[in-house]
C-alpha cells in the first residue's frame with residue numbers, strides 16, 4: 001500500500017502501479033475519519049496504518065457503493081467495531097435494487113456492487129449538507145445515483161469518489177479515458193455527472209482527491225477543462 005501523507009489528509013493507495021484504488025484518512029483532533037475502504041484485501045493495510053497513528057477510527061464514510069470502495073469495510077470494522085458507518089440515503093438502496101426514480105436519468109446503473117450488500121447496516125444515511133466532523137456532505141450523483149463528495153471546511157480539500165478520476169489525466173466519469181478506462185465502464189449518467197462537477201466548482205476546492213489517481217492541487221482550471229471536454233462529447237453524440 002502506498003501512503004501519501006499531508007497535513008489533514010493521508011491518501012492510502014492499493015495497487016498504486018496498475019489499478020490505483022484510493023482511501024483517505026482525515027485526522028480530526030485526536031480521532032480519524034476514513035473515506036472509502038478499497039477492496040477486500042485493502043482492509044488489512046488500512047487497519048495497520050490506522051494503528052500506527054495511535055488514534056481511534058470513529059467514522060467511515062463511503063462515497064458510493066462499488067466494490068472497490070466498500071470492499072475493505074468488513075476487515076476494518078473487525079478492528080474498529082465502534083466506528084460509525086455512513087453512506088448516502090440514495091446509494092444504500094442500490095444494494096437491494098437498481099430501480100431509478102422518475103426524476104433521475106433513465107440509464108442503467110453500472111459497476112460492481114457487493115452481492116450481499118454492506119456487511120453491516122449503515123449507522124447513518126447521509127444527505128446534502130450533513131456534516132461529519134469537518135466534512136460537509138455534497139450530493140454529487142452521476143457515477144452512481146447516490147454518489148457523494150466530501151468537502152473539508154478547514155482547508156478546502158474535496159473528496160469526490162469516482163465523480164472524477166485523476167489517473168490517466170483529470171476526466172469526468174462517463175468520459176472515455178483510454179489510459180484508465182475503468183471508471184467510465186462503471187459510470188451511470190454523464191449529464192448528471194457534468195451537473196455535479198459544476199456544483200463542486202462552486203465550493204472552490206483547493207485540492208481534489210479522487211478514488212483513482214493522484215491528488216490534484218488547485219484544481220479549478222483542470223476542472224473547467226474537464227467540463228469542456230465532457231460537454232463537447234455530449235454535443236457530438
Ligand SMILES: [Zn+2]
Pocket residue numbers: 064066069111143162186
Ligand atoms: Zn465507482
